[in-house]
Amino acid sequence: MTFLELAKSRYSVRKFTDQKVEKEKLDKILEAGNIAPTAKNIQPQRVYVIQSEEALKKLSELTPCVFGASTVILLAYDKQTEWTNPFESEKGIHSGVEDVSIVATHMMLEATEQGLGTCWVNYFPNSKVEELFDLPDNEKSVLLLPVGYIAEDSKPTANHESCKSLNEYVKYL
């Protein structure tokens, strides 16, 4: 499969089976995240793998977006070490969210390669989840990534195919 074929085969999965993700598959997903580029290679990402029944249940009480996945990866970053654009100081880009987003994207695509589904989730109460999992004060949560085997009747939502055409937003200067 080419990279484009792999990327096109991914869609946001919102229904998973109970089947657990094997450790070998999870390790590959984590490794794919680990080789992602980050600003100045600081690697401010923090990764929490949520798998215990108790933790999944508590998380599901805070957001509807666990979707029955047996594994949820919580991605956060260290606010003290993220890169900050020196040209713009406070107003400039802070790289934490960007770094974590690239890590998560690598993970999503590796999960696809492993025949697993994922869904990027921002719809959760960050502070409450940080409190639930006892994240240190210097860490900011960014997204949840439910990972698992795709339910037989899962299908992409209607908007999955609706990509703008390139000439709507690409400008050659």
Ligand SMILES: Cc1cc2nc3c(=O)[nH]c(=O)nc-3n(C[C@H](O)[C@H](O)[C@H](O)COP(=O)(O)O)c2cc1C
């Ligand atoms: C930054 C970001 C945040 C998202 N947050 C959520 C979310 O909280 N819940 C959800 O069900 N899907 C969420 N999604 C999935 C998008 O809705 C989905 O990617 C988009 O509708 C395109 O569909 P597709 O992923 O199937 O191609 C999010 C995606 C991104 C990139």
